[in-house]
Amino acid sequence: MSKARAYTNIALIKYWGKRDVAEMLPYNSSLSLTLDQFYTETSVDFVDQKEDQFFFGSEAQPVSPKVKRVLDRVRSLSGRDQAAVVKTVNHVPTSAGLASSASAFAALAVAASAAADLQLSQRELSILARHGSGSASRSIFGGFVVWHAGVDDQSSFAEPITETVDFPIAVLAILVDQGRKKVLSGAGMQASVETSPFFSAWAQTAEQAIPKMEKAIANQDIAEIGALAETNAMQMHATTLSADPPFTYFAPETLKIWEIVREIRTKGLNCYLTLDAGPNPKLICQLQDIETITNYLQNRIPDLTYTLCRPGSGAQLVAK
């Protein structure tokens, strides 16, 4: 039995759209920050039984096609022919509103490959995790991470820009809606790819934003990091609004938070909003401004629910 832990990440330049659905290749490179406040722990054991088993907490669940795909690749790479018992637990602050597939599949990749006695490099783990969920390729690493779109299976992997965890950045994950997403991210990106006339311009613009973001990170320029991230996030959401039929992940409360974020900027503070395929915004701030910003937000929204996140570390094996 091997057990691994991986943290979630927030994309500053988004992954949105699969160029190759079978191989899980994206249209554009993406760039993220691994966070320290939400992780998945997953154990894998290869045993002599007929079928794979999956437990979410103590609850047995069907083995999803994505989990099966990762397990099959591990069996194929290792020559093993056994079934896997997978047990996974999400450690998520109730207030986070953060996605779990990135941490889940990064943890699965690390645990399953170790359980099969594979000696994979970090890059090979990133490629393996990608087959479960694109964004999981980035959660293999800590800090700022870039996922190169690549052109085939072996060239589409993530790597760290910096493992630095004392970067003076903070992410406020705000919960506006705990309900299940109405349009799942996979279906949403597929609808954008197939029906938005803006999609090809999106992919090209996102790719061009990668070196700009890398430069802003190298300069520790949090205002520029935030501005680039907000612009990129809204461009991603513009591909849903321009789809046919149009749809949006914004909730009314998301727009309200964005209005307040812009107010905060008029006070001379760096505060920028990013958003994935759901209504819960994440604010990108300087660590030193966090108290001022949370006070301002709570003053405007008395029942504000949020989690303060900082840069987190990469996926790791915690038991073997």
Next chain:
Amino acid sequence: MSKARAYTNIALIKYWGKRDVAEMLPYNSSLSLTLDQFYTETSVDFVDQKEDQFFFGSEAQPVSPKVKRVLDRVRSLSGRDQAAVVKTVNHVPTSAGLASSASAFAALAVAASAAADLQLSQRELSILARHGSGSASRSIFGGFVVWHAGVDDQSSFAEPITETVDFPIAVLAILVDQGRKKVLSGAGMQASVETSPFFSAWAQTAEQAIPKMEKAIANQDIAEIGALAETNAMQMHATTLSADPPFTYFAPETLKIWEIVREIRTKGLNCYLTLDAGPNPKLICQLQDIETITNYLQNRIPDLTYTLCRPGSGAQLVAK
């Protein structure tokens, strides 16, 4: 003294972006429905005095560059060298939340050209009104109207698709915010043109939507008219969300209404949302469904403020 009345219109395929700012030429053709619930009455008198004068209601106001541009063209076309006294009154239900520049400049074009004894064709009036405000070119006509983008001053004009006013369509103009727009439409479209990487795809897609909308109108297919209008409106708003920096005309309440509109569609009713450069949505419905739809909306939003609009007539001279 000549006095004219013109009604506002709601664009079903939006005008968004000037290809030529000086000549007021748009990037794409647009298509609208003239409404019956909001009009401007404007009188123009050419008199022997030094400066043009402008009265909004009983209040003297500076003559705006756009008003001066229309008056100058009338003087140039007629050979007149007199100053104009312009008096204008907006007749707007307090609950409408509708733009006034379309009706204002259509009325000004008709009144000023008549006051100068010009015998302009409807097409020439449309071109003249365009120089005040692009959407005013369409308010010269009643019913469904297409404004051909054209390639120069004389080829960029509106013309009616049908003057039919008994078309079984209704537009609910919902007021969610009476405050002044934060980004004026002219500045917003310019920012989209200059900074959205999606702008050229927008203009191309909107142009391609014109024949589809004409066909839906010919078929009196209100579901198709509404779906095309909603898709086009959201694509226009995707050009603001994808601008750098991003911005939006959506208010939180706008999204709330859109959510309810989608709920209404799940009940099998035709109800679609369109939105211009401000937060107040306009719902496109079948006339026969209006009572059911307003009841549903009022049930969800008890203090709902709205105006029921029907197809309206073109600009006309009411005194000479």
